[in-house]
Amino acid sequence: MNQFKGSIAILGSGNIGISLAKGLVKANYAQPRQISLTRRNISNLSSLADQGFVVSADNAAVVAGADIIVLAVLPQQLNHLLDQIRPSVDPAKHVFISVASGVSCADISNKLGEQVQVVRAMPNTAIAIGQSMTCVATDSASKENVEEVIRMFETVGSVVKINEDLMTSATALCACGIAFFLRAIRAASQGGVEIGFHADEALKMAVQTAKGAADLLLQMQSHPEQEIDKVTSPKGCTIAGLNEMEHNGFSSSLIKGIKLSAIKAGALYTKE
Numbered sequence: 024m025n026q027f028k029g030s031i032a033i034l035g036s037g038n039i040g041i042s043l044a045k046g047l048v049k050a051n052y053a054q055p056r057q058i059s060l061t062r063r064n065i066s067n068l069s070s071l072a073d074q075g076f077v078v079s080a081d082n083a084a085v086v087a088g089a090d091i092i093v094l095a096v097l098p099q100q101l102n103h104l105l106d107q108i109r110p111s112v113d114p115a116k117h118v119f120i121s122v123a124s125g126v127s128c129a130d131i132s133n134k135l136g137e138q139v140q141v142v143r144a145m146p147n148t149a150i151a152i153g154q155s156m157t158c159v160a161t162d163s164a165s166k167e168n169v170e171e172v173i174r175m176f177e178t179v180g181s182v183v184k185i186n187e188d189l190m191t192s193a194t195a196l197c198a199c200g201i202a203f204f205l206r207a208i209r210a211a212s213q214g215g216v217e218i219g220f221h222a223d224e225a226l227k228m229a230v231q232t233a234k235g236a237a238d239l240l241l242q243m244q245s246h247p248e249q250e251i252d253k254v255t256s257p258k259g260c261t262i263a264g265l266n267e268m269e270h271n272g273f274s275s276s277l278i279k280g281i282k283l284s285a286i287k288a289g290a291l292y293t294k295e
């Protein structure tokens with residue numbers, strides 16, 4: 024794998040920004056010294072500074088020295104950040120990647136200038152361990168820049184290029200989605216405790232069972248119902264438990280939650 028030769032700035036190094044930085048280093052896409060991390064309260068980044076990352080509170084200065092700039096603040100924090108960096112932006116040099124939910128490429132180029140190249144990306148926190156599902160979309164970036172962004176995110180998981188109008192849906196299904204599956208694993212472990220296991224062993228069993236389910240689908244390229252049919256013996260205990268869950272709205276609640284998250288994801292940003 025060819026290492027990236029330039030500099031990466033991650034503006035807004037909170038949960039997803041730090042996960043991305045760690046993932047890129049773990050994947051050997053870049054060295055810590057090539058990655059600048061900003062936030063207002065940089066004392067919270069001291070352990071990352073110790074690991075060799077460049078740490079700063081000066082967004083404009085960091086942008087001036089960067090090639091790829093990742094916008095990773097909350098949607099409601101973005102306009103202020105864009106105002107800060109506008110004077111440092113060089114459209115001929117910079118590629119912007121925005122992970123901010125509900126903010127379009129056009130929203131960003133309206134603030135930074137029409138020539139600016141923007142790619143939206145929607146990863147999830149498994150990016151820290153190279154297991155993200157990342158969706159990317161653009162309305163303006165060149166083919167070469169999009170290819171580099173896709174190459175970058177492919178080092179830390181799977182990538183699907185989508186139309187920008189599906190970005191809030193991708194946010195709900197993949198970025199929020201990891202929390203939904205984590206809660207499902209937690210709930211399974213709580214069931215395990217009720218039927219006799221200690222919490223730590225119940226959690227370990229639930230985690231490996233979930234991993235096996237996901238790997239079955241990935242490796243066999245099969246449909247979930249095909250795999251479920253292999254588990255549900257006639258008159259057996261699996262179909263009894265599964266139907267009880269469905270009577271209580273298991274699939275329906277996941278579907279409704281994902282739909283609500285998608286609506287909310289589309290309403291997180293105020294343009295002015």
Ligand SMILES: NC(=O)C1=CN([C@@H]2O[C@H](COP(=O)(O)OP(=O)(O)OC[C@H]3O[C@@H](n4cnc5c(N)ncnc54)[C@H](OP(=O)(O)O)[C@@H]3O)[C@@H](O)[C@H]2O)C=CC1
Pocket residue numbers: 034035036037038039040061062063064065067082095096097098100103104122123124145146147148198
């Ligand atoms: N968390 C997730 O799983 C995912 C999040 N996203 C998106 O990523 C973005 C960040 O989310 P998340 O990481 O959860 O949020 P966090 O609150 O954890 O991170 C945001 C960070 O931005 C920093 N910040 C705020 N204002 C500025 C500024 N002006 N300059 C520099 N840093 C600033 C904050 O630190 P300080 O207060 O010290 O400045 C904070 O650390 C959001 O837009 C979200 O929609 C996308 C995909 C997944």
Ligand SMILES: O=C(O)[C@@H]1CCC=N1
Pocket residue numbers: 124194198199
């Ligand atoms: O909850 C949120 O708003 C962010 C966006 C996707 C994941 N976390």
